[in-house]
Amino acid sequence: MLWQQSLQFAADMSSLSKSKTTSTFLASLFLASALNVPVTGFADENLAGKYYEDALVAYRKQDTGAAIIELRNALQQNPNYVAAHILLGELFLQKKSLSEAEVHLNLANQLGADRSLTVKALAQLYLYQIKYNLLLKEIQPSQFNRQLQPDLHLFRGHAYLQLNQISEALNEYDMAAQIDPSRVDAVIGRANALLRRNDLDGANQAIEKAMAMQPDNAGNWYVNGTINHVQGDLENAIKNYDKAITLMPDYQDARIARAGVLMDLHQDERAAEDLVYLREHYPFDPKAAYLHAVLLARNGQKDASTKELEAAADIIVSVKPEYLTQHSQTLMLSGLINYSLQRFDLAAEYLRQYVKTYPGQPGPYKLLASILLNKNEPETVIDLLRPVVASHPNDHRLLFLLGTAYMNVGKHDKANALLEKASAGEGGGENIHAEIGLNRLSMGQETLATQELEAAIKKNPGNTQAGIPLVAIYIRNGEGQKALRVAQGMHDKLPKNLTLLNLLGTAQVAMQNLKQARHSFEKAVELDPSFITAHLNLSKLDVAEKKIDKAKQRLVKLNQEFPDNVAVLIELSTVEQAAGNDDGANQWLEKARRVDQKSMPVLLAQMDLKIKTGRALEALSVGEAAELIDRENPQLLQALARGYLASNNREKALSIYRRMADQARLNVKKLYTVARYQIQAGDYPDAIKTLKQALVADEKHIPSQIALTEMELYHGKPVFAISRANNLLKEYPQRGFPHRLLGDIAAHDKNVDLAVSRYQTAFDLEPDTGLLMKLYQGLKQTGQNEKAFGLLSQWTQKHPKDLVPIAALAEELLQQGKLKEAQKHYEFLLAQYPNEPQFLNNLAYIYFTNGNGKALSYAEKAQKIAPEQASSNDTLGWILVNTGKAEQGLHYLRSAHSRMSQNPEIRYHIAVALDKLGRKEEAKQELEQIVNSNSSFNGMEQARILLDKLSH
Structure with missing residues (x-):
């Protein structure tokens, strides 16, 4: 019986995620609070398993109707039965019931199916649905085992052929033939592609070869x-x-x-x-x-x-985009209204008409130029503003806009002259610095914006126009000390300004000065008891200090005083969620919705809660109402995308992200955020495009540089990744991230020794858990097990609360057979996260090995919490099989196989279960396949013995 886990630190440090290993007991480390999995009764699981086994019998007899009925019965007992969804998807595909096939195949993947079991069916489905680009985007043969790759190359070839991309199609067919020369359909595909190119001689030669290989293949006669x-x-x-x-x-x-x-x-x-x-x-x-x-x-x-x-x-x-409703008003007012509503195209149309009719007023030119800059039309701005600036040579705003336009087309000398004149124009430059900074910020150029805002604050520490956004930038970038300095400077100038007092408290929170922050918020409340923002911040402090009841009491009292304040109602919902009371949270949001049906924060909070609690369709319904209010709201768009992903409409989610990228224009922060969403959704080609657009906006934006390097390495053109990483190393030789990226490149090229060297350098410069785990994995791969173990031991001694390396250390001890020490670590980890399935699962293994009676209960709990994990299903199934409950155990082992089909140990466990149930021939077939595969796994010798027994 095998076990193993492999961990890596997640990018945002908020959760941990799994990475592939060769073991059965593989699991992900999730924060307990994120788990919200329905628990199915044990008796229902047994019945579901029985229906599935009956479906398999019917399927083998080619009785499709009976198989579908049995599978539906199985899913009625357990809607999350992955194996049943996979088989139903395949059967519906055979029947050409595409929508039903799509539902079950996507549900299987969503529930954690091994994609090698669904990828061929999905590829065929996409061909039927004419989703050729989606097929090419999602079906990547290199991600699957060599046995599957020829089929996937063929599907890709068919897709390219339908798109009339003949060279690409030929390449895919040739790849299929190269991997498996016996594949006649690859030769037929080549013949078809050559026909599309009008190469009759080449097509004839190919089809003659195919005929010689397989004369009764229908494809030959078709060609x-x-x-x-x-x-x-x-x-x-x-x-x-x-x-x-x-x-x-x-x-x-x-x-x-x-x-x-x-x-x-x-x-x-x-x-x-x-x-x-x-x-x-x-x-279809x-x-x-x-x-x-x-x-x-x-x-x-x-x-x-x-x-x-x-x-x-x-x-x-295709679904056509919804157009905004136009209002019949005067030209200028219409322009202003639509600009305020962020209906920029419509606003620009009205403003163009206005300046054409009334050319003497500079104001509309400024607004129109701002819109055009936001739309990345600097050449149009130059043509528009040059004659206006000639008539108004001292208007600093016009100078700034024209200077920005020149800068965006690369005419830096003209840009600098205009921007310097604009900066020197008003009040010694303080206000224009602030204005330039705010405009830079609106364009996503945060580095340049920060420089301008800092210049304004330097001239006047009390300049709130510059100071407030500057504090926000500092806090967002983790520069708490700078944020506190600026906030304190503004507060000193205006000590009774409640906004600045609240901002000071926020900066103090960023510095973890919670006592001082509480004092600032309380002082603000003392100055004005109706200042709700400070009350809410005090509640947030209560929650941060795990004083949930105190936070709730504070908010309930506030709600009694201000019953119609939706911010208070939303915060009450947040506190209920922190207490684990999602129903109570929903009730507060329903009340907030009754107070203000058009409140975007309320609608967004409702969507978030519904998605979190598995009610994605309800969330999308709320989103439709929100779109009527502000369909361009970026938070709403992100919530809608999350809802579509949760409801298995990935294509629509990705279209929203593309729309968000278009809206972001040259705002590097927004573009980077959209790219992260696209990466999370697996839309790597569009993520690469978005990141490139971000670097056009700000070529020095480090997060975008890092992300683009990673995307090019794993999903684009690795040669670009190498170039980018080397350039970053030249620019930032004393930072860890360039060395880490070069380490990733070396690892990608299978040069593990070089990768370890790079990771070591990065770790020495800027040690963190993520680098620790990369270095640890590299040392293991290069056979430096003692050094790897020592690295973990030293780190965990210095960082006794860093759970990732502690979990890895527990794995090391488990590998070494030091079950007592491993048990101690897992019990410590489980004390921190009592509902973490990985820790429960591995402890179940240890207890099972040691004959501890708690093994079954731990395995059951792990499986109920994480029914999507192969490891938890295999552990529970194997324990049941070995405790006289083979029929129950077989159900869980089937689920494990549907999520990790290439694992021979799981198939061995299935064979043992079938043998115990008297299904000797089926057991023999399973054993023959795993023994003939020559795979090494825990139980191989027992598998050989059992096969020998069943063969005589």
Whole structure:
């Protein structure tokens, strides 16, 4: 019985995530508070397992209807039964029920299925759905084992062929053939691609090779028919299509091609037979619908033809974007209103009309120029403002806007002259520095904005226009001391200003001076008891100090005084969530919604809670209401994207992220944020585009530089990653991150020794847990086990509360068979996170090995908390099998296999369970496959013995 875990520190340090290993007992470390998994009764699990086993029997007898019924019964008992979703998805795909297939395959993946079990079905589904780009984006053969790769290259080849990208299609077919030279469909695919290129000689050579390999392959006859068709030999084309369809009656392409030729030959009855068949078996194919419509029209059936055309349109129509409603007002007022609503395109249209009609007023030019700069149209701004600046040479705002436009097109001399003149113009430069800084900030150029805001504060420490955003920047970047200095300077100038007093408290919180922060907030409340913001901050301090009841009491009292204040109601909901009372949290938000149905913070809080509690469709319903209020709100867009992801509509979520990237324009902070969302959603190509756009906005933005380097390395062009990492090293030789990136590049190139050296340098410069774990893993891979173990031991002694390395150390001890020491560490970890499935699972293994009776209860708890993990299912299943409950155990072992299909140990456990249930032949088949694979695993010798026993 194997165990193992492999940990890495998550990027935002807020949670821990899993990485792949070769072991059965693999699990992720999640914060206990993030777990919200429905628990299924034990009796239901047994019944679900029985239904699934019955479905497998029916499936093997090719009784698809009975199998579907049994699988639905299984899912009625346990909606999270991954193996049942996988098989149902495949069966619905066979029946061409695409929507149902998509639901079950996506649910399987969402529930943690081993993607190698679903990827082929999904690829076929995408082809049927005409989602060629999605297939190419999501199906990456290199991510799967070599046995699967030829099929995936073929699917990609078909997608490229449909997109008429012939060279790419040929490359995919050649890759499939290179991995497995016996794949005749790769040769057929090549022939098809060459035909698309009008290379008849090449197509003929390829198909002759394919015919020699497999003469009864329907694809060969189809391509031969297509060659005849291209050459105008329609009679022989029909004969070859007939042969293909005889060999494979549901051959979609062959039937469409034959129907087309038959229509050309005016054999409409035969053509109709093919088209009716296609419409029945492939209702999602627009080509068939269109051809059928043409045929019906040709035969005078106008209404039926129209119906088919509408069906074709419904298949291919895309959702059109919703346009904003225009208001009929004066030109200038309309421009201002729409600008305020962030309807920039419409605002610009009105303002263009205004300045054309009334050219003498500079104000509208300024507003229009700001919009155009935000839309990244600096050339238009230059053309617009040059004559206006000539008429108003001392207007610092016009000078600033024109200077910014020149800067954005690379004319830096002109830009500097105008910006210096603007800066020197008003009040010694303090106000213009602040204004330039705010404009830089609005464009996402935070570094340049900070410099301008600092210049304004230097001239006047009490300048709130510059100081307030500067404090926010410092806090966001972890520069608490600077934030406190600026906040204190403003407060000293205006000691009774409640906003500044509250800001001072916020800066003190950033410095972890909680006592001083509480004093600042309390002083603000003392000056004005109705200052709700300070009350709310005091509540947040209570929660931070784990005084949940005190926070709630404070807020309930505040709610009694201000019953219609939605901020108080939202905070009450937040406190209820901190207490684990999601129902109570929802009630407060419902009350807030009744108070103000159009409050965006309330709507966003509702969406967040509903997504968190697994009610994504309800969240999207709230989002629809919010869109009517402000459809461009970036927080709303992110919430909608999260809702679509949670409801398994990934394509729509990704379209929202692309929309957010377009809206961000040249705002580097916004672009970087959108890129992180795209990365989290697995949309790597678009993330790369967004990060490149961010670096156009600010080439010095380190987070974007790091993220783009990582994206190019793993999902783009590694040569670009190498260049970027080396440039970063030249610029920041004493920082850890360039060395870490070069270490990642070396690891990607399988140069582990170099990777270890790079990680060591980075760790010496800026040690942190993430680098520690990379260095530890590298040392293990290079056989430096003692050094790796020593590294962990030293770190955990100095950082006794750093759970990631402690968990890794516990694993090391477990590997070494030091169960007593490992048990001590796991029990310590479990005391910190009593509902962490990984710790429960590994302790269950230790207890099982030592004969401790608590093993089963720990394994059951781990599986109930993390039913999506292969390890927890395998542990529980194996313990049940070995304690006389083989039928119950088999259900969990099936679930483990559906999530980690390549693990031979799980299949060995399944074989043992089948043997104990008297299903000897099935057990023998499982054992033959794992023994013949020559894989090394814990139990291999026992597997050989059992196979030998069953073979005699």
